[in-house]
Amino acid sequence: xxxxxxxxxFFFPRITRTYIVRLLLVAVSAVxxxxxxxxPYRVEGYSMVPTYQDGEFNFCFSLRYAFDTPAPSDxxxxxxxxxxxMLLKRxxxxxxxxxxxxxxxxxxxxxxxxxxxxxxxxxxNLPPRTVKKGHVYVVGDNxxxxxxxxxFGQTPIDRVAGVPLW
Amino acid sequence: MVKLKYIFIVVVLTAAAAGAYPYFFQSDTTxxxxxxxxxxxxxxxxxxxxxxSAGVAARKISRMFAAPCRIEAPGYGILRDYTPNDLSASIGxxxxxxxxxxxxxYDVNVTEIKENTADVVFTAVLTxxxxxxxxxxxxxxxxxxxxxxGRSWYFSDIRIVNVLEK
Numbered sequence: 001x002x003x004x005x006x007x008x009x010f011f012f013p014r015i016t017r018t019y020i021v022r023l024l025l026v027a028v029s030a031v032x033x034x035x036x037x038x039x040p041y042r043v044e045g046y047s048m049v050p051t052y053q054d055g056e057f058n059f060c061f062s063l064r065y066a067f068d069t070p071a072p073s074d075x076x077x078x079x080x081x082x083x084x085x086m087l088l089k090r091x092x093x094x095x096x097x098x099x100x101x102x103x104x105x106x107x108x109x110x111x112x113x114x115x116x117x118x119x120x121x122x123x124x125n126l127p128p129r130t131v132k133k134g135h136v137y138v139v140g141d142n143x144x145x146x147x148x149x150x151x152f153g154q155t156p157i158d159r160v161a162g163v164p165l166w
Numbered sequence: 167m168v169k170l171k172y173i174f175i176v177v178v179l180t181a182a183a184a185g186a187y188p189y190f191f192q193s194d195t196t197x198x199x200x201x202x203x204x205x206x207x208x209x210x211x212x213x214x215x216x217x218x219s220a221g222v223a224a225r226k227i228s229r230m231f232a233a234p235c236r237i238e239a240p241g242y243g244i245l246r247d248y249t250p251n252d253l254s255a256s257i258g259x260x261x262x263x264x265x266x267x268x269x270x271x272y273d274v275n276v277t278e279i280k281e282n283t284a285d286v287v288f289t290a291v292l293t294x295x296x297x298x299x300x301x302x303x304x305x306x307x308x309x310x311x312x313x314x315x316g317r318s319w320y321f322s323d324i325r326i327v328n329v330l331e332k
Contacts, residue, residue, distance in 0.1 A: 044303075078329065080273070080289040080305065080306075080307040080329060081272070081273040081274075081287045081288045081289040081307045081308075082272060082273025082275065083273070084272035084273050084289065085273070085289040085291060087305070087329065087330070089330075126332070129332075138330065151329075151330050152330055152332065153328075153330035153331045153332040154330070154331050155330050155331070159329065
């Protein structure tokens with residue numbers, strides 16, 4: 001077949017039964033993949049700066065924790081009432097650990113944690129608290145805001161919808 | 167010719183029945199979703215409005231709530247029962263302080279419907295621009311109990327869910 005004929009056949013295919021079945025399969029696969037496995041999202045806000053910037057596009061890979069649980073330093077998406085709006089945060093502690101902040105420094109089990117992903121901090125002070133069973137403690141990378149204005153804390157693991165694809 | 171006339175009548179009647187069906191036979195879930203959508207639509211404000219129109223809007227919104235309506239928003243220091251008059255006054259005050267208000271609702275899940283009550287959760291994204299200050303954008307998961315009276319549903323118990331517990 002000549003290149004011109006191939007191009008013509010590509011852009012103007014013959015509508016056969018096989019063609020329709022393939023088309024339907026592609027459409028169904030796309031819906032399943034982009035609705036349940038790789039959920040597209042756009043970052044809104046500055047909670048994860050400098051790791052993720054406002055306006056960036058990404059996918060939430062929902063199968064990441066199918067056989068595993070979130071671990072410290074994982075970046076996760078936290079589901080709210082559904083998956084249309086999610087919170088993008090970093091896991092800093094898991095169940096049974098204690099979390100505290102002293103003058104902006106994160107402490108887990110009373111030991112300081114090195115956080116190379118945090119560029120600037122403010123003097124956050126938070127007394128130690130233990131992460132409940134079946135929960136993870138998440139914080140955003142942007143610590144250059146007042147502690148009261150930054151959403152962070154512990155949340156049930158079943159609220160973790162997945163991880164950013166990149 | 168006679169046949170054609172009857173066919174036409176049947177088609178018109180069928181179309182009318184199809185159009186009227188959703189109005190007369192709406193499920194409770196659909197009615198609740200519409201009521202929440204209506205609340206979001208009415209809460210929005212674009213540009214300045216007169217004292218009178220702010221009052222009218224506040225009064226209309228307050229009619230969507232049961233009397234009394236319990237509101238629990240720990241982050242704002244709110245935990246009390248509101249009468250329609252209290253609500254109307256509070257909504258009016260908020261509208262007078264803000265130039266723009268935009269409320270968008272996502273992921274409305276009607277989790278349980280009993281005879282006269284329904285439990286609903288949804289994510290609310292509120293963007294507001296006060297007359298003095300910066301634009302504020304907030305994300306909240308809201309749990310609502312709704313009360314049925316006649317064919318209408320009213321908001322009777324509203325709680326901001328603490329997704330991340332510091």
